Amino acid sequence: MIGYWDRQLRNVFANHSYFDYVGLTPDQMHGKPMVEITGATVFEQIQPYVDAALAGEPQIFQSAMVDTHRTQRHFQTSYIPDVIDGEVRGFIVQAIDVTARVEAEEARDEALRLFQLRMANAPFGEAVLTTTGHALMVNPALCQLVGCTSEDLAGSTYRDFVHPDELAAAMEQHRRLVAGEVAQISAEHRYLRPDGTTIWVQRNAVLAPGHEYGVEDVIIAQFQDVTARRVAEGELALLVGTDRLTGLYNRHALVGRIEEHQCGPVGLIFIDLDGFKQVNDMHGHAAGDMVLVEVARRLKDAVSEPNSVYRLGGDEFVVLVPGASRDAVVADLATTVCAAMTGRYPGAADDFHLTASVGWTHGPADDAEELIGKADVDMYRHKARLRESAW
Secondary structure (H helix, E strand, C coil), X not given: CEEEEECCCEEEEECCCHHHHHCCCHHHHCCCEHHHHHCHHHHHHHHHHHHHHHCCCCEEEEEEEECCCCCEEEEEEEEEEEEECCEEEEEEEEEEECHHHHHHHHHHHHHHHHHHHHHHHCCXXXXXXXXXXXXXXXXXXXXXXXXXXHHHHCCCEHHHXXXXXXXXXXXXXXHHHHCCCCCEEEEXXXXXXXXXXXEEEEXXXXXXXXXXXXXXXXXXXXXXXXXXXXXXXXXXXXXXXXXXXXXXXXXXXXXXXXXXXXXXXXXXXXXXXXXXXXXXXXXCHHHHHHHHHHHHHHHHHHCCCCCEEEEEECCEEEEEEECCCCHHHHXXXXXXXXXXXXXXXXXXXXXXXXXXXXXXXXXXXXXXXXXXXXHHHHHHHHHHHHHHHHC
């Protein structure tokens, strides 16, 4: 809208755009007082700018009014004084409809307000980060999660908390997100808190426009403590793969470990106690259990990493030798294991002297059950030879 008002605030000129907002043609507006055109409420709001324009001071401001359709419209308005021979005769009005822009800004501000309100009250950690990973905004839940104040976290990065063993993976996920290779990232990592404790954290993050923070893009990230779940999963996995009596790995764990080494040869040593049935029959299962626990202890003492010990059941045990380069390596360890298991075992009332039959195999880890079977067969050959020599 463009118009001209004299010192008495009567309209001198108005273009046709006024009709869309005030419902009057230029001829109908001519000579009318400004207050009659704008209404008393609007005039009261703009009067300080009018007075300043009549004092010779140009004005630029934002105003609002209700149009003929009862819709509120927003304007960016300028008053330009008309000065002739040092005297202000009136002023020129130019008003640009900025309703769409104002409504967009209001919607943005409301969305930001709701985001900040939700973030402040979220039950899980949230943060707004720069694309370099530095914190711009953090919520109370995140401070509680990592054991820091918001001041401590200001300017910090996730790299300050991720466990060193997992930092490379976390940084690669971050790089892919910022590079646009993925739309979001979701991963679980161990985080180190300032008090020295370690927690498991699930991190979800997306890239978003960052104009409100003075940057092109920001990362919106959520952090949730999943330590309890990870501990429970670990305990469950341990139960699934562990023999309850001896604490050794069980057959399920053995098969899984062999499958992990399918790229190379492995050695397998199969051990069976000679005369163990008589211990159970003559002295009871409690005595037998004491012997099995002692066998497990001796095996763990005799076998060093990366080799590992398993109880298959009853009095049958296995030693896995991953990456064994030749038969002799497995054969030597089998001899050591046999010697460690042969000897006296303490019982509740009497000690027992037991020997062990040991068999072994060495080859590719293509089929776990086949490998176990071969070592088992070799063990029975040794047991048979012992029986023959006893005769």
